[in-house]
Amino acid sequence: MSSLLTFLLASLVLIGAVRIVTDVSGSTGAWIHEIHHWLFSPVFYNHFDEDFANAFRNGCNLFDGKWALEEDGSRPLYTEDSCPYLTQPVTCQRNGRPDSTYQRWKWEPRECKLPRFDALMLLRSLRNKRLMFIGDSLQRTQWESMVCLLQSVVPDRRKSVYKDPPRRIFFVEDYNATVEFYWAPFIVESNSDHATKHTVQKRQVRLDSVDKHSKKWEGVDILVFESYVWWMYKPLINATFGSSDVKEYNIFDAYKLALKTWANWLESTFNPQLQKAFFMSLSPTHLWSWEWRPGSKENCFNETYPIQRPFWGAGSSLEMAGTLKDTLQGMKAKVTLLNITQLSEYRKDGHTSVYTERRGKLLTSKEKSQPDIYADCIHWCLPGVPDTWNEILYAYLVYEN
């Protein structure tokens, strides 16, 4: 009994010390966090998950499985209130969403159990490194999710988020670790590359040019790419290739050429000893409720539960997915496909729907009452589905070799 008391007292003194020391010096701060973490984690043990490590080494497929509802309070992994960096488009609760079950689903691969997301373990592996998410607003949500997952273990004055367009940057001082988002909705250059004032209607893509962006990607330790929904606006897209003549390309040919341009760049600079690269498979949309509820004519609005049977929506182009897979398989450099499409297909309940903003403003109650026009069934609430994408990315970053 008295030794327990001594331990508790010692811990209290230590918390005091943590406060002081973290305000003073960087690298000391890092290990003090770790002691703090060890003392106050729910379970007092090393969080390296040997069982998962073995299963992963033996090829456990993380993308095949089911969603299970967590009743034990372990979900969500963070809340809208606990993460100061969430932006208004994703905070569905604050924006008036009445249900919250969508935050409590956990992805369970069939063949193994995903390891617990341990922010300190990831920060340790990101020491003196840069992790960069590249793509469109869906990728920005994944970045926001990653920032939220990591930031809780870092004291206020040792972390920051700032903008350096087209980048947004999360920096953790004690680890000299950087987690960035880079806006490039087509990956290759386009007239939609301005981080805020991007052309939406009159898209024009330079299928043979990536240098303007890729100069900023060179030497980044971990690259995570994504690009899909911006290609899917119309069956044709205006583009240039090889000259300055603008022509209409069908989107499948255009996507293939753009990915080839990207692949050539990556192979010309990539150092597999020092770098890792990932590509997110497409993020599904839930625009047509008749796909999961025959006879209905709505969208994702008012959906509160995942789809409970095999499902693949018509918005998820198998041809585009096949092009991405073939491109990656044809490369000499190893780029890991994070195949999150199928698992996200089930989550018709995860979208921001009418609980988001449009042109920088929250929807008005009048707009909210017209979900057929205003519901956003492309983007996701946070906490939510993109957290699972990051739990899978985490598994690769911490457990691969």
Ligand SMILES: *[C@@H]1O[C@H](CO)[C@@H](O)[C@H](O)[C@H]1NC(C)=O
């Ligand atoms: C992605 O995962 C799903 C579900 O396991 C699987 O059916 C599909 O073949 C996978 N796609 C690729 C390109 O590996």
Ligand SMILES: *[C@@H]1O[C@H](CO)[C@@H](O)[C@H](O)[C@H]1NC(C)=O
């Ligand atoms: C901090 O990290 C960057 C890479 O993100 C690296 O270039 C730099 O050398 C690191 N600084 C120190 C002091 O290690």
Ligand SMILES: *[C@@H]1O[C@H](CO)[C@@H](O)[C@H](O)[C@H]1NC(C)=O
């Ligand atoms: C391509 O640009 C031309 C000229 O601006 C326009 O008329 C046409 O509709 C555009 N095509 C597509 C597919 O957007």
Ligand SMILES: *[C@@H]1O[C@H](CO)[C@@H](O)[C@H](O)[C@H]1NC(C)=O
């Ligand atoms: C939303 O769902 C609830 C319960 O399923 C239902 O009572 C309500 O009418 C729905 N609202 C709309 C606008 O469809």
